[in-house]
Amino acid sequence: MVKRKGLLLVVSGPSGAGKGTICKELLKNNDQIKLSVSATTRKPRTGEVDGVNYFFITKEKFENMIAEGEFLEYAKIYDNIYGTPKAAILECLEKGQDVLLEIEMQGAAQIKEVYPQGVFIFVLPPSLQELKNRIVGRGTETQEEIDKRFSCAFEEIKQIDNYDYFIVNEDVVKSAKEVESIISSEKNKVNRYKTNIIENFKEEL
Amino acid sequence: MVKRKGLLLVVSGPSGAGKGTICKELLKNNDQIKLSVSATTRKPRTGEVDGVNYFFITKEKFENMIAEGEFLEYAKIYDNIYGTPKAAILECLEKGQDVLLEIEMQGAAQIKEVYPQGVFIFVLPPSLQELKNRIVGRGTETQEEIDKRFSCAFEEIKQIDNYDYFIVNEDVVKSAKEVESIISSEKNKVNRYKTNIIENFKEEL
CATH class of the missing domain: 3.30.63.10 (Guanylate Kinase phosphate binding domain)
Structure with missing residues (x-):
């Protein structure tokens, strides 16, 4: 059996893209994942x-x-x-054990520095207009804050390069399933476990 | 909408690991995948x-x-x-459209040279002993061929470095699901689609 370390899942993205709801949906169906x-x-x-x-x-x-x-x-x-x-x-x-971390983008960048083997997931809105609608819909921000968030969003999206995966968050159930697939596939990555794999079979020789 | 090119899925591994049965199971449930x-x-x-x-x-x-x-x-x-x-x-x-290629290891290595953006999946037996049992069980090979395949298997497993993912094939249904997750997650990879993503949002500005 290949011994697999847990994954640090870092979910980030512009405000209003929906990282919080995706994480909630993911945890609902995967109680083996620990929320940090x-x-x-x-x-x-x-x-x-x-x-x-x-x-x-x-x-x-x-x-x-x-x-x-x-x-x-x-x-x-x-x-x-x-x-x-x-x-x-x-x-x-x-x-x-896998650990889930929902965090704003500056925090994600700091984590990438110290734990690059984490799995970095960037949540995108379907469009900038949709992002604006969501922030307005919340009703928790002033017009000035809304304008500021919106004007930052494109600059934030350009930072996607620092991430391994993106999720276009059109439907939260579909998005959470995409995260589940990412978790599964990361556990099948050769470069995470290759020493382990070869040692395993070597023992049999 | 992010435009996604199809994936070339290259499934390989030692003889007897079960790449053929995994591919059949995968195709049964995913008729959008084209077998090469x-x-x-x-x-x-x-x-x-x-x-x-x-x-x-x-x-x-x-x-x-x-x-x-x-x-x-x-x-x-x-x-x-x-x-x-x-x-x-x-x-x-x-x-x-995604294309599936089940191929022996030398062929996979040639494809990697000319199409490195393919998704290279290595199918492993649960153990070397299990591999031997499966080859013997087929009843299609002579004792000499069986011995030769078995003695090659560990050398072949050491080539796992050339692959992106591994599947420990204990159960064909589970293995095929793992391949499905790999396909899904590869479609969420930033480095495959990042130019696309940024251009998409840029159009909205």
């Missing part, structure tokens, strides 16, 4: 549970963890810091 | 149909086609020549 939980220094909101929505930690602890290199990536957003703790993820991967 | 038909100079056997089992052509025609570079690969086996005609395959790929 971020750490943050911001206070929990009502209903948020430590270890589920986020790991809520103090600023001092967060800064110590940064100094110790304990994050795959982190970013300061206004007064708070958000980050992806490394140890828990690497432990899962070592045990053969 | 080889050309040969040997005479048709009873029941064989020109254009279905093989393209049966004369030695003169075959040699002219070689001279004109009209094969993706070819090999002389005893007194006959076998080859994979290029034109029909490239035409299908251009139209977006």
